Structure formats: C-alpha cells, structure tokens
Amino acid sequence: MAKELNLLGKCKVYLGERWLYIMKLFEQGEPQEPLGRDHTHLKQLIHNCLTSKIKTYHYVLPTQLLCKSVDPSLDAHSLQVAYGKPGAFDARTIAHKVIVPFDQANYRVLGGSPEPYVSKPLRCPAVTAQYREQQRQRSDWDDLIQVLDAVENANDEIFTGQVFDQVLFEIHKLLADVVVTYPTPNRVSLHSTYQLVERYLSEKSGGDRIEAVCTALFQIIGERFNIFDEVRREKVNAADASSGMVADIECWLDGKIVLLVEVKDRSLTLTQLDAKLDIARSRKISEILFIAEQGKEQTEEKVITARVSSEFTSGQNIYVANFFDFSLGVLILFGETGRVDFLDRVGKELDRVNSPISHRRAWANLLKQV
Secondary structure, X not given: OHHHHXXXXXXXXXXXXXXXXXXXXXXXOOOOOOOOHHHHHHHHHHHHHHOXXXXXXXXXXXXXXXXXXXXXXXXXXXXXXXXXXXXXXXXXXXXXXXXXHHHHHOOOXXXXXXXXHHOHHXXXXXXXXXXXXXXXXXXXXXXXXXXXXXXXXXXXXXXXXXXXHHHHHHHHHHHOOOOOOOOOOOOOOHHXXXXXXXXXXXXXXXXXXXXXXXXXXXXXXXXXXXXXXXXXXXXXXXXXXXXXXXXXXXXXXXXXXXXXXXXXXXXXXXXXXXXXXXXXXXXXXXXXXXXEOOOEOHHHHHHHHHHHXXXXXXXOEEEEEOHHXXXXXXXXXXXXXXXXXXXXXXXXXXXXXXXXXXXXXXXXXXXXXX
C-alpha cells in the first residue's frame, strides 16, 4: 500500500510537470514533437489510440506510460497485479486518481469517463495479445500493444519519457477541437471589466491575449460608432508579410485601411516604430496606433517622441498608448451592453484564431468570476 501511495504522488507531480512543459511548447508557436521523424509510425499509433472508437482505450497510454515513466521497473503492459510477471502492478488507482482528474480539468478531452479501468475492455490483467479475443475493437487493441511493446523493448528511460510526452502532445492537439464555453455575464460594470482584462493580461502569452482583447475592442468600436466596417487580425505567430497583413490589426472602411494597430505586450522601440512607418507610407496609410503595454522604450523615449512629432508634418498621425489608457473612455461610451458585447467578443476572437487552450480556458474561468 505504501508503494502504491508513493507511486500515486509521484505520478501526480510528474504529470503536472510534463503537461506544463507541453503547454509552453504550444504557446511558443509551431512546437516540435517530442518524437522525431524516425518515429512516424509510432506517432500514428499513439494518435490512433487516443482517437479510438472505444473511449476506454483513450486512457490506456496516458496511464500506463505515466507509471512507466515514474517507475521504470514497472511493466507498461500491466493492468493488474494478477498479470503475475515481473513489474506487474495495479494501474487502476493511477487511472482513476490521476488521469481522470486530468481529463476533467482539460474539458474531458479523453472522453469524460469517471472510471475507465473498470469497464469491460480492461477487465483483464494486461494489455497483451493474450486478451485480444475479448476485445470488440481488436485492431485498436493491437495499436495499444505496439506502443507499449516499443517502450518495453527499448527499455530506455529517456525514450519512455519521450513517448509519454508525445502522448501529451497529441492530447494537446486534440484540445484544439474542444469547444470552450464562455459564460459572459448579462451585466458588467466598468470597474469589473477593467479588473477582468487586467488579470487576463497579467500573464504573458507572446502577444496572443492582448491581441485578442484589442481586436475585440476595435470590432465593437466599429459596430457601435460605424467608423470601421471590418477589423482584421491573423494568428499572433503569423508574420504580417506572409499573411498579407501590414500590422497586427487592420481597421477597414469602404475598402481601405483607415487605421493600423500594432500591439506590443512590452515597450515600443524606435526600430519597431520606423519599420511600421515605412509600411504605412508605402500603403498611403496615415493613422497608426501602437498599443504598447509598457509604453515607449525608456532609453529611447525622447527620440521616439521627437520622431512622432516630426512625422506629423509629413502627414503621419502616430499614437502610442497602453490598452487601459486607450480603452477607458471607449468602455465608458460603450455603456453596459457594449461592455458585455466586448467581453463576449474576446472569447469569439480567441476561438476564431484557435488560440492555445490555456488562453481560452483562462478567459472562460475569469468570466465565471464576474
């Protein structure tokens, strides 16, 4: 019993650490898979197992490989101590007390089963060919066996960890198709709106969160005041040039860009200002707004201010503000219904560009607290 409790605790910690690592990979954009190109077949098997028609199978690889990663002496095939071979152990406790809560915390991406290891497919001592005939989806059972065989045959702790990380990697990819419900309140004050957005933006996201919030704000501005008929934005990790965009956010009216909005979750540098000015001049766009959360780069503040002033004489209107200074008057003019629309639009924008699940979930959780 003591050994089982020790395994349980270690599994909880290890899963938390590896899941955090995988989430950070995705937040950085275009993450590299834990398993390389020489493991293409194994990666396909893992995907097959996690998307099997038999929901119970979705829990097998996360459970078995988690246990094997924490304690290399265990046999990844084992479901019950009754397996009787060296490394046999009872995997049900880990499945129900570690993997099931993980599944519930991540929108039931594995299927939402409360006790998968007591279901009929896993009422056997081990995931081996010996118990193939009692399975309804035998080809999927074979896929599970192949993955576990690969780990056991390699008998290498580093490889086991990589395979487990690949499982988590595939789970995170599946989260992209999970629908997040945003419980937008029916009423919201200016103070509550500010607090919610401030808490949301307090966590760094490589610009994704602040871009979503800004895009939502300008979309509502366009609708409420009829000064834009379209507000465009691409995914945060898409280069402006490759996407055809000339800024992070483009505000259009009557087929023309009337305002460029460049969003910085840090400070604005002179290099960034000049780069955007060149593009704006070439496109005959006179209005440029920089939403810089930390204002102008401190060491360049005087020269940036001077550049903004000098550009006015040549027909370029450049504005620099942080989100909260810029949005205060706007959110007041929106009124309560406009603020509700704004909060609702943030969630829609996060979904539209398929933002990382951590950002979408964070927004949903904050809305629940309003």
